[in-house]
Amino acid sequence: MTQPDGGQSPYDPPQQPLQPEQGQQTPPPGAVPGQPAPYEQSPYQQQAPQGPAYAQGAQPYAYGAAPLPKNNLGVWSLVLGILAVLGCGILTGIAAIVTGHKSRKAQREGQADNGAMGLVGIVTGWVGIAWTTVLVGFLVVGAIMAATAVNDPAFQEELRESYEQDLGDTGQTMDPELEELMDELENLENG
Structure with missing residues (x-):
């Protein structure tokens, strides 16, 4: 399709000669003239060096793949450990230790990559x-x-004297029920 002013539309494929000139190779389908064919390496590019092999038989994940499946153990261990330090006590501390050891084991087996959180x-x-x-x-x-x-008994006597002294200054007497309870307590101690 051509533009009304005689130019070519940017959406049209580039026009190629029907027959290649003598001495030229036919470009593969989808190739743009003057550029290397898709997925082919130009002679000026160097091949990237290979990285180290994956340890313990682990395979790399494809782009956009899910993270390693047991990474949540390290996170749980860290959260439970922090809660234990902040006062939630022995129960969260024990849970933090158990999940931390499981996280470290998963990291050693190549199933997780956050063993430091577990530690x-x-x-x-x-x-x-x-x-x-x-x-x-x-x-x-x-x-x-x-x-x-x-x-x-010395503490109780001191407490009674202090209480009577406080009440004696104001002219009040001890509550009759409290006085009765104090007498019963004294009888229990002596009897």
């Missing part, structure tokens, strides 16, 4: 477990000390 998840899981253990230990020791102090 960080393992470390943060252990740190979270240690942190929780220390915190629970302090709470238990504090509860034992508080229970010991509250049951100490």
